[in-house]
Amino acid sequence: NISTEETVFKPHEGVNQSPIPLEINRLNENEVQINMTAQITDIEIDKGVFYKAWTFNGEAPGPVIVVKEGDFIHFSLKNMDPAVPHSMDFHAVHAAPSEKFIDVMPNESGTFTYEASKPGVFMYHCGTEPVLQHIANGMHGVMIVTPKGGYETDKEIAREYVLIQNEWYDYNNLESMKNEEPTHVVFSTKALKTDELNTNGNAFSLKEMPLQAKVGEKVRLYLNNVGPNETSSLHVVGTIFDDVYIDGNPANHLEGMQTVLLPASGGAVVEFTVKEAGTYPIVTHQFNHAEKGAIAHLEVTN
Amino acid sequence: NISTEETVFKPHEGVNQSPIPLEINRLNENEVQINMTAQITDIEIDKGVFYKAWTFNGEAPGPVIVVKEGDFIHFSLKNMDPAVPHSMDFHAVHAAPSEKFIDVMPNESGTFTYEASKPGVFMYHCGTEPVLQHIANGMHGVMIVTPKGGYETDKEIAREYVLIQNEWYDYNNLESMKNEEPTHVVFSTKALKTDELNTNGNAFSLKEMPLQAKVGEKVRLYLNNVGPNETSSLHVVGTIFDDVYIDGNPANHLEGMQTVLLPASGGAVVEFTVKEAGTYPIVTHQFNHAEKGAIAHLEVTN
Amino acid sequence: NISTEETVFKPHEGVNQSPIPLEINRLNENEVQINMTAQITDIEIDKGVFYKAWTFNGEAPGPVIVVKEGDFIHFSLKNMDPAVPHSMDFHAVHAAPSEKFIDVMPNESGTFTYEASKPGVFMYHCGTEPVLQHIANGMHGVMIVTPKGGYETDKEIAREYVLIQNEWYDYNNLESMKNEEPTHVVFSTKALKTDELNTNGNAFSLKEMPLQAKVGEKVRLYLNNVGPNETSSLHVVGTIFDDVYIDGNPANHLEGMQTVLLPASGGAVVEFTVKEAGTYPIVTHQFNHAEKGAIAHLEVTN
Numbered sequence: 001n002i003s004t005e006e007t008v009f010k011p012h013e014g015v016n017q018s019p020i021p022l023e024i025n026r027l028n029e030n031e032v033q034i035n036m037t038a039q040i041t042d043i044e045i046d047k048g049v050f051y052k053a054w055t056f057n058g059e060a061p062g063p064v065i066v067v068k069e070g071d072f073i074h075f076s077l078k079n080m081d082p083a084v085p086h087s088m089d090f091h092a093v094h095a096a097p098s099e100k101f102i103d104v105m106p107n108e109s110g111t112f113t114y115e116a117s118k119p120g121v122f123m124y125h126c127g128t129e130p131v132l133q134h135i136a137n138g139m140h141g142v143m144i145v146t147p148k149g150g151y152e153t154d155k156e157i158a159r160e161y162v163l164i165q166n167e168w169y170d171y172n173n174l175e176s177m178k179n180e181e182p183t184h185v186v187f188s189t190k191a192l193k194t195d196e197l198n199t200n201g202n203a204f205s206l207k208e209m210p211l212q213a214k215v216g217e218k219v220r221l222y223l224n225n226v227g228p229n230e231t232s233s234l235h236v237v238g239t240i241f242d243d244v245y246i247d248g249n250p251a252n253h254l255e256g257m258q259t260v261l262l263p264a265s266g267g268a269v270v271e272f273t274v275k276e277a278g279t280y281p282i283v284t285h286q287f288n289h290a291e292k293g294a295i296a297h298l299e300v301t302n
Numbered sequence: 303n304i305s306t307e308e309t310v311f312k313p314h315e316g317v318n319q320s321p322i323p324l325e326i327n328r329l330n331e332n333e334v335q336i337n338m339t340a341q342i343t344d345i346e347i348d349k350g351v352f353y354k355a356w357t358f359n360g361e362a363p364g365p366v367i368v369v370k371e372g373d374f375i376h377f378s379l380k381n382m383d384p385a386v387p388h389s390m391d392f393h394a395v396h397a398a399p400s401e402k403f404i405d406v407m408p409n410e411s412g413t414f415t416y417e418a419s420k421p422g423v424f425m426y427h428c429g430t431e432p433v434l435q436h437i438a439n440g441m442h443g444v445m446i447v448t449p450k451g452g453y454e455t456d457k458e459i460a461r462e463y464v465l466i467q468n469e470w471y472d473y474n475n476l477e478s479m480k481n482e483e484p485t486h487v488v489f490s491t492k493a494l495k496t497d498e499l500n501t502n503g504n505a506f507s508l509k510e511m512p513l514q515a516k517v518g519e520k521v522r523l524y525l526n527n528v529g530p531n532e533t534s535s536l537h538v539v540g541t542i543f544d545d546v547y548i549d550g551n552p553a554n555h556l557e558g559m560q561t562v563l564l565p566a567s568g569g570a571v572v573e574f575t576v577k578e579a580g581t582y583p584i585v586t587h588q589f590n591h592a593e594k595g596a597i598a599h600l601e602v603t604n
Numbered sequence: 605n606i607s608t609e610e611t612v613f614k615p616h617e618g619v620n621q622s623p624i625p626l627e628i629n630r631l632n633e634n635e636v637q638i639n640m641t642a643q644i645t646d647i648e649i650d651k652g653v654f655y656k657a658w659t660f661n662g663e664a665p666g667p668v669i670v671v672k673e674g675d676f677i678h679f680s681l682k683n684m685d686p687a688v689p690h691s692m693d694f695h696a697v698h699a700a701p702s703e704k705f706i707d708v709m710p711n712e713s714g715t716f717t718y719e720a721s722k723p724g725v726f727m728y729h730c731g732t733e734p735v736l737q738h739i740a741n742g743m744h745g746v747m748i749v750t751p752k753g754g755y756e757t758d759k760e761i762a763r764e765y766v767l768i769q770n771e772w773y774d775y776n777n778l779e780s781m782k783n784e785e786p787t788h789v790v791f792s793t794k795a796l797k798t799d800e801l802n803t804n805g806n807a808f809s810l811k812e813m814p815l816q817a818k819v820g821e822k823v824r825l826y827l828n829n830v831g832p833n834e835t836s837s838l839h840v841v842g843t844i845f846d847d848v849y850i851d852g853n854p855a856n857h858l859e860g861m862q863t864v865l866l867p868a869s870g871g872a873v874v875e876f877t878v879k880e881a882g883t884y885p886i887v888t889h890q891f892n893h894a895e896k897g898a899i900a901h902l903e904v905t906n
């Protein structure tokens with residue numbers, strides 16, 4: 001496709017912008033300032049396999065954002081891409097998409113405000129056309145909106161992690177994204193606190209550097225399946241989810257589940273207890289996808 | 303396939319029967335008479351792309367039917383297809399399929415009675431073998447059975463629409479329906495009252511003629527994903543579902559969801575508030591499918 | 605692939621081991637002994653089509669196992685496969701996978717203990733790498749853990765059956781399992797009591813030998829979709845699920861559903877009433893899969 005060749009491939013040739021850290025500053029009790037970038041950054045999606053990703057802040061998925069239920073968000077997006085417009089669609093907010101999820105041109109910035117009205121584990125993503133291409137190329141991530149009243153199981157939780165599933169397709173190939181199987185289906189985790197593990201969506205990091213827990217602990221995962229195309233049948237080998245909150249809303253409480261089915265863009269909070277020391281694989285039980293990378297390890301020690 | 307050539311393609315050549323309106327008449331407090339047709343009618347599934355659909359009443363999906371929980375239905379199906387038997391499988395009723403969902407021969411009529419026992423948003427479809435072919439060719443639709451006690455959120459609702467997702471495949475190609483990707487995944491809406499918008503399942507109508515709402519309103523959608531093959535990850539950009547009733551049953555109440563996962567033939571009632579003026583896309587967040595047509599627009603004005 | 609040729613195909617050539625019955629013995633109020641085999645056994649997946657399956661106890665899916673919530677399980681796996689290691693991953697238990705779901709070498713036995721901590725309809729499967737291959741070749745099944753307090757609808761149930769969905773792919777072809785459509789999607793039932801119907805996952809048995817019920821009865825199905833790759837949109841034609849317990853946990857109660865969406869490895873208890881005599885097809889409403897075999901019949905008589 002000549003148009004893609006001239007408008008995307010050539011301008012991105014040799015471009016590999018260093019990740020710019022997310023900026024998030026609380027202005028007061030109910031307002032936060034969030035500054036992000038759209039940028040072109042190489043992501044190692046499998047050992048030695050690099051994807052020239054379209055990213056938020058040089059990560060794919062982008063950095064996790066944590067706000068509180070009811071926060072007003074002042075958001076700024078700086079588009080560092082030399083060639084392609086990008087934008088931001090936060091599932092966590094109420095906003096008119098045609099006004100506030102609009103394109104920011106190359107080398108420009110856009111600012112927007114909206115409210116994070118409801119608690120949960122929400123996807124964010126670039127909403128520029130064709131949306132499939134922008135998500136599949138890496139422009140996705142998770143915003144956690146913590147509930148005002150908490151979760152009824154908050155006091156039982158010893159640790160918590162973010163876990164995100166995403167797919168990779170043939171590079172920037174819209175036809176492949178529409179009609180073919182993903183080449184990789186992968187997991188990533190994102191640091192909730194400084195110094196915590198923070199990985200891109202790849203087939204190896206969460207096997208080489210397992211998530212950690214201690215025997216007897218109850219562990220919480222903030223899950224989202226950012227797609228762009230597939231559902232996820234999320235399962236932790238060796239345990240059962242004591243508690244599940246669909247889309248992370250405290251009202252949507254299920255119990256004793258072996259597997260949680262996440263829609264494309266769907267979230268959940270899942271909690272489980274690890275009773276013995278050892279390694280617990282986390283998988284999508286759609287095992288063609290696990291085979292393509294979607295296995296993480298949780299290491300449980302005494 | 304010679305058999306298909308002689309039994310389907312040739313008899314349908316040049317046939318394009320004008321839509322016959324659905325007839326629904328209330329006989330008394332607990333009984334309704336419903337008369338429908340099976341007919342061959344050209345449907346424009348994309349701009350300039352016509353599909354010689356197998357339809358109920360010349361629409362694909364067929365007309366929406368609204369009855370009350372507990373209604374007895376007297377149903378008549380007139381098969382106007384010159385060549386192929388058809389039938390009616392209502393998910394909303396309790397009935398012996400081998401007695402009451404049976405084939406009606408070409409140019410004949412069949413009459414059946416059954417009860418709409420439970421409230422919800424139910425699929426209906428032709429149940430003639432091979433069922434996959436009859437559904438994929440257009441013989442599907444939605445029956446809403448309104449709950450005796452209503453929904454607990456009824457008083458908050460300012461408007462309501464029907465939204466249906468269906469797939470189209472290579473024309474009448476059973477092998478494609480079984481093993482290939484859909485060529486189009488589309489939405490339609492169906493008029494709940496006279497003069498309301500009523501569209502077929504295509505890639506353009508609900509972009510050219512958006513659904514309408516006013517700022518501050520709470521909008522309800524009656525959803526069903528009639529398939530035949532794919533799940534749907536239903537999402538409205540720019541808002542969050544305040545309330546969700548799985549399969550439309552008032553007992554199955556979830557809250558604060560970004561996305562609802564509909565099984566093939568699954569329904570839901572979803573409700574959301576639009577707080578600002580602008581255009582809100584409605585999508586399946588399985589974005590390969592959105593890319594193939596499954597985007598509708600909701601226009602919100604002051 | 606030469607490695608597969610030498611390590612799998614040649615050693616399995618001509619091997620067809622007779623099914624060894626499951627051994628399950630209650631030791632006391634809270635302990636059971638379960639002895640199973642891993643064995644190579646031909647399974648007729650469609651009329652005249654045989655698959656040299658990797659099985660538990662010569663069945664695919666393996667035999668149903670019923671224990672009580674809180675039971676300690678003493679488990680022994682005898683690997684009769686002359687060439688390939690196998691293992692057992694019970695979704696129903698809390699256990700360190702790296703210790704208790706480990707490989708048992710050809711012609712050896714392994715013993716393990718763990719607790720069935722929570723009630724539900726749980727998948728079990730071989731967890732040996734590549735897991736996709738071991739599941740797709742037939743090493744899957746269901747363990748029912750009956751809830752201490754029962755289900756709130758227990759007294760209404762007249763009969764109950766196990767129904768399992770699984771997929772078959774090109775024989776032992778990992779590339780096909782990863783990237784192609786299944787050749788067959790099928791149902792099976794498993795005997796809960798001696799002399800009850802017990803079938804393998806094939807396209808014909810549950811059409812030739814329908815499940816049975818009487819007019820007016822409420823029927824319960826213990827469902828699991830063992831995959832390995834696809835979701836299931838489980839629906840019974842001619843009726844509506846009165847009650848659904850997601851993953852079979854009594855706390856996860858939904859009502860009035862037309863279709864239940866099962867993740868890969870997901871379970872459910874569904875209950876429905878049959879009001880008239882006749883044949884009721886049970887399908888996955890992902891009709892490409894129903895077309896490939898996933899239709900069972902329920903025969904309802906006066």
Ligand SMILES: [Cu+2]
Pocket residue numbers: 054085086087126127128134139
């Ligand atoms: Cu973008």
Ligand SMILES: [Cu+2]
Pocket residue numbers: 235237285693695727729869
């Ligand atoms: Cu498993």
Ligand SMILES: [Cu+2]
Pocket residue numbers: 356387388389428429430436441
């Ligand atoms: Cu038909």
Ligand SMILES: [Cu+2]
Pocket residue numbers: 391393425427567839841889
């Ligand atoms: Cu149906």
Ligand SMILES: [Cu+2]
Pocket residue numbers: 089091123125265537539587
């Ligand atoms: Cu979105």
Ligand SMILES: [Cu+2]
Pocket residue numbers: 658689690691730731732738743
């Ligand atoms: Cu095995």
Ligand code: NA
Pocket residue numbers: 181230
């Ligand atoms: Na797929």
Ligand code: NA
Pocket residue numbers: 236237238239693694695696
């Ligand atoms: Na497990």
Ligand code: NA
Pocket residue numbers: 483532
């Ligand atoms: Na597909």
Ligand code: NA
Pocket residue numbers: 089090091092538539540541
């Ligand atoms: Na949104």
Ligand code: NA
Pocket residue numbers: 785834
């Ligand atoms: Na498929």
Ligand code: NA
Pocket residue numbers: 392393394840841842843844
């Ligand atoms: Na039905």
Ligand SMILES: [Zn+2]
Pocket residue numbers: 046184203292293
């Ligand atoms: Zn790889």
Ligand SMILES: [Zn+2]
Pocket residue numbers: 239240241242272273698721
């Ligand atoms: Zn547990």
Ligand SMILES: [Zn+2]
Pocket residue numbers: 152253
């Ligand atoms: Zn609760």
Ligand SMILES: [Zn+2]
Pocket residue numbers: 348486505594
């Ligand atoms: Zn098109």
